[in-house]
Amino acid sequence: MRRHLLSAADLDLGDATLILDTAEQIDTALAGREVKKLPTLRGRTVVNLFFEDSTRTRISFELAAKRLSADVINFAAKGSSVSKGESLKDTALTLEAMGADAIVCRHSASGAPHRLAEWVQGSVINAGDGTHEHPTQALLDAYTIRRRLGRLDAVRVTIVGDVLHSRVARSNVVLLDTLGAQVTLVAPPTLLPVGVESWPAEVSYDLDAVLPKADVVMMLRVQQERMNASYFPSVREYSRRYGLDARRMATLPDEAIVMHPGPMNRGMEIAAEVADSVRSTIVEQVSNGLSVRMAVLYLLLGGAHMPDGAVA
Amino acid sequence: MRAAQKPVQPEALSGRTILDSTAIARIIDRIAHEIIERAGDEHLPALTLLGIPTRGGPLAHRLARRIEVFIERPDAGIAIGSVDITLYRDDLRSRGLRPLAPTVIPDGGIDGRHVVLVDDVLYSGRTVRAALDALREVGRPRVVQLAVLVDRGHRELPIRADYVGKNLPTSAREQVRVRLTEIDGTDEVVVL
Structure with missing residues (x-):
């Protein structure tokens, strides 16, 4: 796995299969459990950086991160410094300075998460950019x-x-x-x-x-x-x-x-x-989204930090 | 007068086969008997064997099979499952990413059950700690015991096994490699 998940084209057959297999293992590990929480990402911080309205994707990422015990910060462009004119870059650097290990980004501009990935050390996950990718x-x-x-x-x-x-x-x-x-x-x-x-x-x-x-x-x-x-x-x-x-x-x-x-x-x-x-399968897709996002967060944040492009 | 004695070297284990398939089969039989004895008639019906992947899985199945033979109830249907501990490890940040293995909790859960965790090698004890953490989220067994094929020492946590196949005093530089037919095509324990 690479450090970021920006595009479906970043995934080869092995990566994609690994994510799906991991989601399946997480699903079976949590099936029928009263406490659906894992300690895996304790102490990691995931920022949901949403410049565009979203219900299911934001909640799904938030719940996925919380189920893995990461700390979650929800950042909506409305009511933030963005409405005072702060740029994407400055917002990103601010979040990074606060110690974000991963930034989940949704933006109405295609390519915004790619730019973000050039500026920050942590992982960037594209949660939908314009008409480009999800x-x-x-x-x-x-x-x-x-x-x-x-x-x-x-x-x-x-x-x-x-x-x-x-x-x-x-x-x-x-x-x-x-x-x-x-x-x-x-x-x-x-x-x-x-x-x-x-x-x-x-x-x-x-x-x-x-x-x-x-x-x-x-x-x-x-x-x-x-x-x-x-x-x-x-x-x-x-x-x-x-x-x-x-x-x-x-x-x-x-x-x-x-x-x-x-x-x-x-x-x-x-x-x-x-x-x-x-x-x-519309309702199933929502619950499957949770497992898949847990798998992505685990695979991006679970291991030791690796140089860009390195294969785990 | 004899020449100055060399300091006594501990017997070198490296490269040696410690257990062959006959020895492993005998150990499984003995541990199966011990589990039966310790559980007693009262708790035997509540017995649940949980293997820790990868090689704890086949060991748990073998133990269950032998226990069923020894209690002369081949259809006893001893509950078998597996607990993957990857998501509970405390060394994820310092090591590379690990793929997950299946977690299978038998029907009926583990509440009130007589659980025996099964693993191939007991070393630092961290795997067992992680398994205990994982179990806590699944339910509340009446008792949790630990069965291992090899105990190689070097514990880093206050954890001990209830059933030990073989105590193997190793140096930390050595590697203990357990091979099982179900996974590796052969039954043996070697020190590298």
């Missing part, structure tokens, strides 16, 4: 698929929706390819990024044609807050062509699962009856 989400998705289907190799994963604005899709395409899965992206042409043909994934515009051949369907949230133009005619039109409803779900193979990174727009990209069905 590696721990991809890891928890891969972990969820492996737990449900028992494998990742040659699993056919269809990712549907707003690929253009989705860091989840970007990280997932890279990581799932590393792990041997076959990814198909389905989206209206306006919601596919430039250069998508160079990604290790197939592209389709026809959801109905792809579903019968999918082991996993991952629905993406339509990110209206990032949309400054009209990418599709209307919500109804989008939902009719790219939404997953009960009729479409029935065309999936028997074992196939439905995933969503959350938060969902029920009735838009996913129908409520689909979100609440037995195929849906």
Whole structure:
């Protein structure tokens, strides 16, 4: 493992498998226990540096660090010196001076965690940067698929929706390819990024044609807050062509699962009856996220400090 | 007159096979008998063997198998599990990263059980301390005992084993290597 987790592309097959295996061991070690706490990271400090709103990711990282007995500081840009104009660099150096061993960073600007990693000594974990990457989400998705289907190799994963604005899709395409899965992206042409043909994934515009051949369907949230133009005619039109409803779900193979990174727009990209069905792993993804983030924190902070790039 | 005597060297252990497969099998049999004797009829039904990975696991299974034979109840179903102690180590910061091993707590937990921790080598005692910490989070056994194949001395904590296969006075420079068929393809204990 490297010192930082900035991008799903940083992980080779060995690293990614190590993280998933570690998450599984942590899961079994804590299963059925009343006290779900481990002393592993006692005395370490983890800072949650969130410049963008988040519920599940921030809480998930906070709980993961606390379960490993690390001290957690939550830093939200609102109400901090950032609103007085302090730069990312000065904020980072301040946190480092206070002894942060790891900084979990979410930022609306793509690449912010990479810059951060150049300035600080501790580990930096990318918890979502703009429309770029969200590696721990991809890891928890891969972990969820492996737990449900028992494998990742040659699993056919269809990712549907707003690929253009989705860091989840970007990280997932890279990581799932590393792990041997076959990814198909389905989206209206306006919601596919430039250069998508160079990604290790197939592209389709026809959801109905792809579903019968999918082991996993991952629905993406339509990110209206990032949309400054009209990418599709209307919500109804989008939902009719790219939404997953009960009729479409029935065309999936028997074992196939439905995933969503959350938060969902029920009735838009996913129908409520689909979100609440037995195929849906949406709630599992949240609890798996906790195990995967504990694994990442353990692997980055658990050992002795190693020079950058060294393999543990 | 004899020539000046050389100081007596302790017998060099290095490179020697200390236990072969026959000796290991005998030790397992003896410890199995001792566990039965110490637990008694009263506590035998509550017996839980927990191996400390990696090589405590197979040893716990072998002990359980032999105990079932000796009490003439091959279907006794002695509870077996494993406790990985990596996340409880106190030397994580000074050593490289370690991969985790499985922790399996038998159904019904360990509350009120007669727990025997099983490991291959007892050395500093830190592994056992970590295992005790791990157990505390899982439940409250009635009693916790420790069984080891080899006790090589050099304790750094006030910890002792209840069942010892072989006491092996080693120097700290030596390494004790335990090999078990289930993992290494052969049964032997050698000093390197």
